[in-house]
Amino acid sequence: MAEFLESTVEVAVSMLVEGTFTYAVPEALASRARVGMRVLVPFGGRRTTGYVLGPGSLPAEKDIKSILDILDETPLFPAGMIPLFRWTAEYYKHPLGAVIQTALPGGLTVSESAAWAITEEGRGRLEENGLPPDEARVLGLLAEKRLRSRELRVRLGPEVPGTLLRSLERRGFVVQARTLRAGGAKALQERWVRLTSGAPASGRLSPQKRALLARVASAGALPVREVAGQAPHAGAHLRALERAGYVELFSRRLYRDPFGEAILPDAPPRLTADQETVVSTVCGSLGKGFRTFLLQGVTGSGKTEVYMRVAAHAVASGHSVLVLVPEIALITQTERRFRARFGEHVAVLHSALSQGERFDQWVRILRGEVPIAIGVRSAVFAPFSDIGVIIVDEEHDASYKQEGGLHYSARDLAVVRAQQAGAVALLGSATPSLQSYHNVRSGKYNQLTLPQRIEARPLPAIRTVDLRQCRDLRGPGRFISAELNRAISETLGRGEQVLLFLNRRGFASFPVCAACGAALRCRHCDISLTLHQAANAYRCHYCGFSRPASAACDACGSPRIKRLGMGTEKVEAAVRALFPKARIARMDRDTTRRKHEILGLLKGLREKTIDLLVGTQMVAKGHDFPDITLVGIICADLSLSFPDFRAGERTFQLLAQVAGRAGRGEQPGQVILQTYNPEHFSIRAARDQDFEAFYEQEIGFRKALGYPPFARLIQLRISGRDAQITREQAEALGAQCRALQAGDPAFAKSIQILGPIEAALARIAGHFRWQILIKSLQAAVLHRFADRLLAGHSSALTGRQVRTVIDVDPLSLM
Ligand SMILES: [Zn+2]
Ligand SMILES: [Zn+2]
Secondary structure: OOOOOOOEEEEEEOOOOOOOEEEEOOHHHHOOOOOOOEEEEEEOOEEEEEEEEEEOOOOOOOOOOEOOEEOOOOOOOOHHHHHHHHHHHHHOOOOHHHHHHHHOOOOOOOEEEEEEEEOHHHHHHHHHOOOOHHHHHHHHHHHHOOEEHHHHHHHHOOOOOHHHHHHHHHOOOEEEEEEEEOOOOOOEEEEEEEEOOOOOOOOOOOHHHHHHHHHHHHHOEEEHHHHHOOOOOHHHHHHHHHHOOOEEEEEEEEOOOOOOOOOOOOOOOOOOHHHHHHHHHHHHHOOOOOEEEEEEEOOOOOHHHHHHHHHHHHHHOOOEEEEEOOOHHHHHHHHHHHHHHHHHHEEEEOOOOOHHHHHHHHHHHHOOOOOEEEEOHHHHHOOOOOEEEEEEOOOOOHHHEEOOOOOEEHHHHHHHHHHHHOOEEEEEEOOOOHHHHHHHHOOOOEEEEEOOOHHHOOOOEEEEEEHHHHOOOOHHHHOOOHHHHHHHHHHHHOOOEEEEEOOOOOOEOEEEEOOOOOEOEOOOOOOEOEEEOOOOEEEOOOOOOEEEOOOOOOOOOOOOEEEEOOOHHHHHHHHHHHOOOOOEEEEOOOOOOOHHHHHHHHHHHHOOOOOEEEEOHHHHOOOOOOOEEEEEEOOOOOOOOOOOOOHHHHHHHHHHHHHOOOOOOOOOOEEEEEEOOOOOHHHHHHHOOOHHHHHHHHHHHHHHHOOOOOOEEEEEEEEEOOHHHHHHHHHHHHHHHHHHHHOOHHHHHHEEEEEEEEEEEEEEOOEEEEEEEEEEOOHHHHHHHHHHHHHOOOOOOOOOOEEEEEEEOOOOOO
8 A cells, every 4th residue: 555645644533523534644654654544633622543544635734633643553444445434424324434433343442531630739638638528539549540530430429520520620639631542452462483594503502402493493483382381491491592692582463263163174065057057147247347146045045055156266266255144143154164165264253253353353354364254244344455246145134234323234235345346246045135126126136046945855845823723722732733733743753853933032021910901011111021931030122121020010019910922931831841851942042142052052953962942033044954844933923013114024034034944954844834814915925935926915015105115214213311302302303304305396396204203112221212204216315315404413413312313224113
């Protein structure tokens, strides 16, 4: 990367401010500044981290501030990624510096925080005694060490008034000391030893030292730890040799290994004719400019093998490959297969790595040391500079959407990144999103299909069971029908594995008072509590609020609570009672808080130490368990009743995916799908594994109602602790939207504003929630509208007690 001859640079600061800023580069730093480095800059009376994007737009003669320091030896991202950062900031209405901060691995931001420190005068005054007790306590703590305001409040309770500190400051007893807090990520270094050039002759050395020297000489260079442990006093001899100028010690960068297990290399299998066609089509367009493919392959059709062939081809022609998967649990599987094929040439990026590990992986990619990276959504920002293909597996998965902070869709950004890089985007799924399939129909994407499972294995046979016939039964018979019961028993009898799916964790999801009928609700959310038997408590799935399982009714005080509704815990308890000999495990968020717990469950299935697995949607996602021959869907309807226009799409995808877990090995599979709505088209289409039928029906609804993929949406989410103020802010913002709409004929014609309305979940974690939906058939007009709304710096958008979040292309409207 070229050195800067310019005397000013354009910098994006890592704060929630719009735009970029020009800073002067002092002469002393000029030779070191590069695009992609972090710099320390003064901003609004503080110092903060900024990212160098290029030459500044103002000449140095102008009265501009200078950068204070350069924080990196080498750039952290290639200049080629800046257009992607700018596009993301622009499209998702998020400050550029904050976008870059989100993209970079965590722990890199150097931020400034003010700490309080005691002065000499303060110490003197403290020793004299006679201070008011609260002042003496504050000075006493600060006499031990500097503390930030937040730390002081933690120690003294929230009642430490700012006025007290300011009063002490005025009297000169304390000062605000500015200290820099560096991020936690650091490169791991290892000490190595090598001969010095022109080493003195080894005449007067002891035999031990001579042996040591010979060893270093024959190896060229060695890690110190290898030498030091070899012989008695080897460490001391080494230091003596160093002092005498025979050898020198130096540091070498060490990569932490994020992989626990050794993985044996695999040999590529023979491709099916369908796989062959897909691979040659995609490989044929590598290096020939931007193109997006949608690979629609039924479950078990060998999509991962296709990805690996395409990756091998891209790497062989000198390009890098980015593979996105929706969840960490799936990375372990994809990672294993890629590592078996590509060995050390794979980097992995996800949040289960430590900060240091993630930083290492990032640097390996940045330096071009690995051509392939696998990761979850934030890996879309992996710092490759020569990307050839971006693969998005399970492209329909909602996990690609980031909620909170920078709201973005990693799948959509992957396509944008491929476009900017002139690369190929390959999206794969058995149940594509309506959006992507619509893009195929309209000619934007190219369709590829794998209509059959590998080795001509049949798709599982799916039978529906009408749960209404079980309604009057008692006990487990209410939700494990006679048919399902029989099928489980037969499957276990044959020594095969069973998967039972229910998309809700916990034991009882709908506890109600037997005396007055009131539901047991969260005190901070507008939602029922769920009984978790293992934890012996009722819990809120939105805010974590918890009450003991012995809790009484809030309304009438009665201790008699009926535990209606169900979750995976109840299903597990039922099958344990029905099949006492089976080895049963459960996979949901309660049992997989750590990465090794997921690995343990996956291993148990693979090694057949688990006969029956009960799980939530975690089990539906892309896993490949060859010996599962029966999948039981306990209740297919849970997601159908969500007040969201995508409820039908989600239900279809989930059911088709979970059904696809059956019969992936040599034995054929069967699925029993229990439902209260056997005639619903999402459920019928899932039963028939008929994506086309589902698409035709659903796309008709979307068109009639003007929802995506026909219209584009931007959602404004307004939330605050005070019901009244939040409502007023939502209404004020709604009025501003309408005024903006009325003031411009283009907006009046093609913008539709829905709301403000109370959100379907009207209260979460003590915050009242409102929303406004802005809709248009024309993306450009919609974005112009949102930009004008933001540019107005509307007071409603920046209110202190009420938070407003902008979500472009929202996935969840609840
Ligand atoms: Zn009651
Ligand atoms: Zn709650």
